[in-house]
Amino acid sequence: MGKLFNELKEDILYQHGMNACLNCGVCTAVCPAAEFNDYSPREVMNTVQSEDDELIIELLKSDKIWYCGQCFSCKTRCPRGNNTANVILALRRLSIRYGYFTESEKGRQQLFAKRVFGENMLKRGYTLLAENITPAHFPELGENWEYYYEHREEMREWWDVPMDLENSPGSHRVIPEKDMEELRAIYQATGAIELMDSVEKSMEKKLGSKKEVEKYWQTWLETGDSRNYEIKDNK
Amino acid sequence: MKVARENLAWQKHQKHVPTIDEPGGKLWGCFRSCFLQSAAPYTEGIAYKILKNDLGMDLREAPGHTSCGAIGYHGDVSNVETQMVVAARNFSVAHHELGVDNLFSFCVTSFANYTEMIHLWEEEPELREYTAKTLKETTGREFWVPHVSGGRPSVVHASDVFFANRHQLAAKAKYSLKGIKAVDHIGCHYGKIFPGEAMGGVEFPQVLVGLLEAFGAEIVDYPERRHCCGMGFRQCAFPENRDYTASSVYKKMKSLKEAHPDCNLMLTNCPGCTVFLDAEQGTIKEVLEEEFNVSVLDYAQLTGLMLGYDPFKDCGLNAKAVLVEPLLDQIGIPYDKSKTAEERRRPF
Numbered sequence: 001m002g003k004l005f006n007e008l009k010e011d012i013l014y015q016h017g018m019n020a021c022l023n024c025g026v027c028t029a030v031c032p033a034a035e036f037n038d039y040s041p042r043e044v045m046n047t048v049q050s051e052d053d054e055l056i057i058e059l060l061k062s063d064k065i066w067y068c069g070q071c072f073s074c075k076t077r078c079p080r081g082n083n084t085a086n087v088i089l090a091l092r093r094l095s096i097r098y099g100y101f102t103e104s105e106k107g108r109q110q111l112f113a114k115r116v117f118g119e120n121m122l123k124r125g126y127t128l129l130a131e132n133i134t135p136a137h138f139p140e141l142g143e144n145w146e147y148y149y150e151h152r153e154e155m156r157e158w159w160d161v162p163m164d165l166e167n168s169p170g171s172h173r174v175i176p177e178k179d180m181e182e183l184r185a186i187y188q189a190t191g192a193i194e195l196m197d198s199v200e201k202s203m204e205k206k207l208g209s210k211k212e213v214e215k216y217w218q219t220w221l222e223t224g225d226s227r228n229y230e231i232k233d234n235k
Numbered sequence: 236m237k238v239a240r241e242n243l244a245w246q247k248h249q250k251h252v253p254t255i256d257e258p259g260g261k262l263w264g265c266f267r268s269c270f271l272q273s274a275a276p277y278t279e280g281i282a283y284k285i286l287k288n289d290l291g292m293d294l295r296e297a298p299g300h301t302s303c304g305a306i307g308y309h310g311d312v313s314n315v316e317t318q319m320v321v322a323a324r325n326f327s328v329a330h331h332e333l334g335v336d337n338l339f340s341f342c343v344t345s346f347a348n349y350t351e352m353i354h355l356w357e358e359e360p361e362l363r364e365y366t367a368k369t370l371k372e373t374t375g376r377e378f379w380v381p382h383v384s385g386g387r388p389s390v391v392h393a394s395d396v397f398f399a400n401r402h403q404l405a406a407k408a409k410y411s412l413k414g415i416k417a418v419d420h421i422g423c424h425y426g427k428i429f430p431g432e433a434m435g436g437v438e439f440p441q442v443l444v445g446l447l448e449a450f451g452a453e454i455v456d457y458p459e460r461r462h463c464c465g466m467g468f469r470q471c472a473f474p475e476n477r478d479y480t481a482s483s484v485y486k487k488m489k490s491l492k493e494a495h496p497d498c499n500l501m502l503t504n505c506p507g508c509t510v511f512l513d514a515e516q517g518t519i520k521e522v523l524e525e526e527f528n529v530s531v532l533d534y535a536q537l538t539g540l541m542l543g544y545d546p547f548k549d550c551g552l553n554a555k556a557v558l559v560e561p562l563l564d565q566i567g568i569p570y571d572k573s574k575t576a577e578e579r580r581r582p583f
Contacts, residue, residue, distance in 0.1 A: 012359065013315060032463045036482045069467030069479065070309040071423040076430055076437050092311045109473050110311060116472065118312035125301035126269035127310070133274050137474050140481075140518040141510075144554040147581050154583050159280040159551050161272070169296040171272040171279050179299030182324065185373040190316040192307075199312075224474035 002053025004098075008090055014048075017086030021045045027074035027084050039067035041074050041084035048087060060095040066106035096195055099202035105227065108206070111213070112220055114199040118192075125175040125183055130156075130163055137224045207231070248436030250384040252391050252399035253337065255290050262293045263396070264335035266325060266349075268342030269302040270506040275533070277551020278509065279341055281544060282393060282535035289407055289542055290400055295333040300325050303340070305348035309468045315355070319366045320373065322352040327376040338381045339391045343422035343505040346392040350429050353380060353388045389432065392425055394504035394534045398434055398442045401449040409543035410566055412452035416498040418491065419443035419454075420512060420531075422505025423463050437461070443502045446534055450541050455498050459490035465515075466507030477515075481522075484515035488527040499562055501531045509533045517556030530555070530562040546570055553580040 008014050027041035028034045034041060047059050059065060068088040075083040092101075101107030117127040135146040148155050156163050156172070163172035175183075187193050203213045219229040253260035263286075271279050286292045304321050307313045326349075329335050340346045356363035367378035380388050397404065421440050426433035435441030438461075444454050465483025470476040491498060503509045513531040520526050532540075532552075539550040546552045546568065552559045563570055571579060 012355070012362070032465055032483050033467075033479065035486075036479050066469060067479075069463060069465060069470050071463035071467070072427040073423065073461075073463060076427040089309070089311070089315075093314065096311065106469075106476070109469060109476070112473055113307075113310045113469060114312050117307040117310045120269075121302065121304055121307055121312070126272070127302050127304060127306035128269045128273040130273050130276070138514075140477070140514040140556070141554065142514070142517050142556050144577075144580050148554045151581075151583050155553070156276055158548065158582060159277045160283070161276045161280040163272075163276075167298050169298055171267045171276060173298060175301060176299055179301065182299075182374040182376075183301050183321065186320045186324065186369070187313070187317055189369055189373050190314055190320055192313040192317040195314060196312055220473075226473075226475060 001051045002056070004053045004056050004094065005048070005051045008048065008056070008094055011090040011093070013086040014090040017083040017090065018045070018048065019082050020080045021049060021082055022080055024079065026077045026079065027082070030073045030077045031084075032071060032073065033067045033069050037067040039064050041068075044084055044087065044091070045082065048091070057100065060091060060098065060100040061103035061107075063104045063106040065091045065095060066101075066104065066109070093195065096198055096202075099198065099205065101199075102202050102206035108203065108216070109226060110199050111203050111217060112226070114196045115217065118196045122184055122187060122193075125180055126172070130172055248431065248433065250389070250391070250395070250432065250434060252384060252395045252434075254399045255292065255403060259337055260399075261291060262295070262335055262337065264295050264329035264333055264338045265393070266300060266303065266338065266340040266342075266345055267296065268340065268345060268506055270306065270342055270344070274510045275506050275551075277553070278506070278533045278535055281539040281550050282341065284544065284549060285404070285535060285538055285542065286396070290403065295329070295335050297328045297332050299332075300328050303342075303345040303348045305344045306468060308348065309344070310472065311469075316365070316369070318348060319352045319355065319362065320369045322349050323366045323370045323378055324374055324376060326381055327370065327374075327379050330379045330381070331377060336381065337383050339383075339393050339396050341393045341506075343392060343425040344507075346390065347424035347428045349390045350432050353390070354429065356380065357388055384432075392442075392504065394425070394442050394446075395434055397534050397538060398445050401446050404446075404538055404542070405449040408450060408541040410541050410568055412447065412450040412500075412541070412566065415452050415500060415566060416455050416495060417447045417452040417500040417502060418457065418460065418495075418498055419447065420464065420487075420501050420503045420508050421461070422503065422508050425504055443504055443534055446538070447502055450537070452500070455495045457491045457494035459487045462487050462490075464505075464508040464512050466505075466511050471507060471511060480511050481515045481518050484512055485519050485523075487512070488516065488519070488529060491529065492527055499529050499565070501529050502534055502537055503531055504534050506533075514556050528557055528561070530557050530559050540566070540568055547579055548582075
């Protein structure tokens with residue numbers, strides 16, 4: 001039993017997710033991510049049950065843990081009440097804390113998660129904002145969405161869901177600063193800020209400098225595909 | 236009287252949501268959704284109109300309540316501890332500032348997140364203690380847990396509130412779905428994380444089917460009915476991962492059309508499903524030249540149409556990939572035919 005496994009075992013999400021796997025494979029049979037990717041919830045459950053740190057590290061460095069779509073179909077179907085999606089959450093936190101996420105293409109996308117979901121929460125109190133759903137990143141939303149996006153303030157007034165009003169109830173309002181301070185204090189006290197900081201630090205280490213991290217981020221913003229940033233071997 | 240086994244299972248999956256005719260059923264605290272506000276804002280608009288104008292509810296929400304943060308939880312920027320204290324803060328604000336006891340959320344991920352935190356507090360007393368202590372230290376607020384469904388610690392989803400009041404809504408309807416084939420698509424985070432908290436369970440949940448039936452629709456079934464839409468948080472948010480979303484939608488739509496080629500209405504209760512089940516049909520049409528033409532409507536949008544609200548100005552059917560007019564014609568809902576489809580959707 002390794003140190004890393006011991007840390008995993010301490011996580012409440014692992015404790016609630018792993019009861020007793022009988023290796024039946026139902027989780028994989030119903031898993032949408034397993035259908036379209038090189039991913040198997042059963043394999044994840046087997047690996048963590050090996051309690052072997054080397055195997056767990058290999059998993060944390062791979063794309064696999066990032067394929068899970070968090071639909072929890074596995075939880076519904078498992079005859080032993082296991083919950084791979086929760087175990088995946090515990091593994092992802094471990095991967096971020098140790099910086100292993102930077103070793104995989106899907107893992108490195110954590111920078112976007114941090115800079116969108118995380119920073120939105122800390123700045124505005126929402127994980128998603130109207131301006132995030134850009135037509136460039138969401139072309140499938142179509143031309144009517146492009147029109148909406150360009151006229152979003154007027155359109156939302158027209159639909160009775162105005163945006164960016166101060167000190168008002170409702171959708172996309174500006175949350176009062178005193179409430180934002182409380183939210184930031186919660187994120188600080190519960191370790192979320194530390195988790196987010198470790199993303200920036202690990203990406204800097206992986207790509208070589210803050211400047212390269214910004215290049216990686218800009219590549220994604222401009223092209224919507226992080227694979228257009230070439231990771232250099234010596235970094 | 237002895238209750239048959241299948242009925243025992245059915246009883247286990249019922250939850251009580253107070254209707255407007257019961258004590259406490261008219262006063263609700265609500266949590267808006269950051270997914271809805273960003274990707275389908277119109278849905279909240281029509282839901283509000285129905286709950287306030289047609290059901291006469293007093294909806295209260297504090298300016299200081301925040302997003303539940305669960306997109307960040309499933310998108311890996313926060314911890315379960317963070318989620319617990321944020322949930323506790325929102326509950327505390329609703330109860331102690333607004334004086335409400337009953338709470339619903341507009342987002343199924345918020346519903347699942349709040350439900351998960353309440354379950355954790357029930358199952359792990361030290362986490363409840365941690366949450367109350369951290370909430371007090373960080374915000375000065377008092378811990379409070381809602382007991383919405385049948386007096387047990389719980390919250391409900393907005394679609395549960397529509398379901399509970401479906402007969403009152405159907406009695407006010409100007410149009411009917413008689414002769415229309417329809418199917419539900421339940422958000423995974425409504426039914427799959429805590430099947431016991433889904434109205435009717437996860438196999439045959441009643442929450443949307445009940446609403447469709449109340450409006451007269453004929454419900455159909457198909458093999459991939461419970462397959463996820465593939466939204467996936469990291470999958471829908473990052474364009475390079477959206478092949479997963481499109482593939483999931485393709486699998487579902489193909490399965491539906493093989494079983495019921497004449498079913499063109501799918502009812503949803505999740506913002507992600509509402510947006511992507513529709514939008515990816517556009518992608519599939521472009522990439523594979525296959526058209527499914529299934530109108531994907533949110534429960535509030537459909538109820539709004541049935542009650543006679545304007546399909547575009549009120550129900551917000553402006554930015555759908557699938558043309559909604561054929562469905563409106565089928566139901567018999569009028570709209571301005573002197574305008575082009577584009578003019579109807581672009582008012583400015």
